[in-house]
Each structure stands twice: as C-alpha cells, then as structure tokens.
Amino acid sequence: MSTAGEVDGRVSPGVAVGRVTPGAAAAIADARPRASRTSPADRAAQLATAAEGLALEEGLHALTLRAVAARAGVASSLVAHYAPSMERLVADTFTSIVGAELAEVRAHAIAVRDPNARLQALLATLLDGSRDDVTGVWVDAWSIARRSSVLAEAVREQMTAWHSAIVDALRAAAPASMHVRELDRVAAHVLAMVDGLNAHELVDYGPTGSGLALIARVVERELSLPEGALTR
C-alpha cells in the first residue's frame, strides 16, 4: 500500500495512484485449493501437528512459515496469523514434542509393576535409539536456545520435568533410607548421561546400545541394588 507503481522490477516514475494494485505483478505463489474454513481451535491444533511432524522429521531448524504451511496445506500467511512469531512457534513445538514424549515414556514405565523392572524399562526406553527424532529435537533446542531466551525457558522446564520423572522411578527402587538430596544427585547423574549418550549416538559415535550398561552399573551401585539388577 502506497508508493505505487513498482511492478515487474521496473519503476514507472509517473504513476502515483495512491494505492498499489497488488495483483498486477502476478507471481505464482502456492497453487493449492483454498483451505476449508475451520474453527480457530481446530486450525491451531492442525498447524501444531504439522509443526511437530516437521520438527521430528527435519529438526527444529526446518520450522519455517512456508514449510509448516506447505505441510498443513495452507497459505504461509495463515501460519503467521496463528503464531505470534516463529520463535514462539519453535518453543511451543519443542514443548509439545518433548512433553508428549515424557508422558508416553512415563505411561510406559508406570505400567510395569516391579520397581526395579520399571526403572530398567525407563532407562532402556531412553537409550534404545528408537527416539532419535526426539533426541535430534533436544540437540537442536540446546543449540537454538543460546539465541532464544523463549526456547531456553521451555528447555529448562522440560528438563526439570524429566528430572522429577527420573527421581520418581529411582525412589521406588531405592532403599527407603535414601534422602531426597541423594535421589536428586543420582537423577542429575542419569539425566546428564542420557543426554550425553544420546547426543553421541546422534552422530554415530560409540558402540550402539552400550549406554544402558553404563548407566545401569552406576545406578545399581548408587541404589545399593545387586549387580545386574537393572540389566536382567
């Protein structure tokens, strides 16, 4: 709007209509059937799903207005309409993905009765390499979070949630005499190892699948469990 007359790269100096005719330049943009009119809540959910899938498949870096729009079959301006900014979209998508993973893993672990077996299930699930996509999102997040305080905040929240999930699993398998402080320490140890080992596996470093043995060993000692209690 305003400043009239820029069309086709050429400037027509005399034209000062006061308002541009936007369609005049005619560049094909999307060539897509118009998206059906939907309730804001549904559309927001659909865009979130598209963003999550994209991030899992291509990484957080792949979250662009146009890429998310294409995956949802929608104009890029619609994505911008629903997301206040890309920084927020990235942070929210991270939270959704990681939050869902935590809920899923937690549910999977809770289904196991025996505390030792449950702890083992939790650790094994975290390290079996079946969640490389989520691990990739974590690593992307640590990297991007250095430049995005919004994402950094989201990352800290999810790490705290994971920490307490690990503490829960540890407590059930630990002797009652263990204090909260000790459980926190062991949980921090486990979380650091899980994150480190997963980052390593992401670049195909180290013998695959050896991670569980490493962690199980130290956790068994810390919780005074018999050797091999967490590796069957």
Added chain:
Amino acid sequence: MSTAGEVDGRVSPGVAVGRVTPGAAAAIADARPRASRTSPADRAAQLATAAEGLALEEGLHALTLRAVAARAGVASSLVAHYAPSMERLVADTFTSIVGAELAEVRAHAIAVRDPNARLQALLATLLDGSRDDVTGVWVDAWSIARRSSVLAEAVREQMTAWHSAIVDALRAAAPASMHVRELDRVAAHVLAMVDGLNAHELVDYGPTGSGLALIARVVERELSLPEGALTR
C-alpha cells in the same frame, strides 16, 4: 558480462549489447579499504582465525561468507575463494577450535605430576564453565552434523581424540590391574557425562559447579581410589 541492460532494477528492453557493464548499477557493498595483497598461506590462516573467533563468540551458525569476510576486513568473495564451500569451512573451523582446546587442556593436565591430581585437573577444567564458548560450538556441531556428513565426520574424529585423552589420564591414576576395556568403559562414561552436563549448563540448568562432584564420585569408585581423592 552478458545479457545486457539490467541497471537500477529497471529493465531496458531494447538494449542487447551482448555484454553487460557490471559496475553501472553502483550499489554500495562494503566500503572498505582494499585488503593488502598477501600470500595465500597467510591469508588462509587469517581467515581461519576470523572464522574461529566468530564461531566462539556467536556459534557455528554465525559462520557465513559475509560475516567471516567482515571480521577479516575482506570481500566476501575472497572468503569463498579460499573455502571450497561453507560446509567445509564450518567443519574445518570446528576441528580447529576443538583440536586447539584438546591440545591446551592436555598440556595443562600433563603439567601436573601426581596422576590423581592430574586426573582431577582434567575433569575440573572440563567442567568449570570457563569454556562455555567451546561447549556452544560442540552443541552447534551435534545439531548441524545431522545435516552435514562432512561435519559429522569431523565431530567423530574429535570425540575419539578426547576419548583417548581421557583414557590416558585414567590409566595413570588407575590400578595396573585395570584392563583397556575397563578404561574405555569409564572413559565413555566420563565423556558422556561431561558432554551432558556441559549441554545442561549451556541453558543454565542445574546447580552450577556440581558436575565435578558427580563425575569424581563415580570415577573414584571405578578406579578404586579413596573417596574424595579427586575432590581434594
């Protein structure tokens, strides 16, 4: 020069001189005194230094032709002239930074006579937070390596180098009865924890400085050292 006539954003349809006059459009690009003519080796070294500084200060993501050129006080095309591609520049810069860090830390550790004190010095140096910039480069590298096999290869090389440096330090402090396989296992454990804890610290997660205690505890046990041997 070719395809004539594009100047100032306007297209003069009739002009078909066969060759363009490239300078005609006159857009200010750099406004910088011409860089002194230098030997290729010196210039390459200077550009590498600029790239390393930039990566340490702003992350591997900040490595662009134009950013490196600006820091070196040189035209961006000169950077492109010396680097076969940005992917290579990024991988080489990563290798330089991390390789230098390893050499430095190694030298610092070797200067310590007592094996236990040396091991402690190594671990403390890795975790004291004074190398956040290098940690950032590591995290960026893990993230980018997923899309760059060139960088992934460089990352694996440096991880292997670090692994053996840690093994060296462990061996000196370990009982002679420990086998190579055990030392490898403990080193893998330490490396995973260092990387995990450093990633955590990068987003300000967790109590600062608690990392050394965590690692020292497990290493003392694994090497059959007296409790507190690595924490003074």
Added chain:
DNA sequence: CTAGATATTGATCGCGTGATCAACAAGAGG
C-alpha cells in the same frame, strides 16, 4: 622499468526467510 601472474574485488543471480496487509470468500445469524 616493464610484463606477467595472481590476489582481491564488486556486482550479480536465484533462492529462502519472517512479517505485514488489503482483499477475498465461506459460513452463521437474522
């Protein structure tokens, strides 16, 4: 002192990014 070799440059291309906004159209309420 000149001529050749080559280090360095500026311009340009084609593409991708986030953001913005008037215009359009589809469904809901009267």
Added chain:
DNA sequence: CCTCTTGTTGATCACGCGATCAATATCTAG
C-alpha cells in the same frame, strides 16, 4: 435470502544466504 463476521489468501517488502565471474590492482620476476 441476505448480511456480516472472520478465517483465509496472495502479493509484497526488506533482508540475508552461498556461489560465481569478469575486472582490477598489486606484487614480483625478468
């Protein structure tokens, strides 16, 4: 059936990216 709210769109802007190449400027060998 018509009106109005609002979900949706296309075009556009200003920017930054890696890469390429003819032209230029400088150093050096003869």
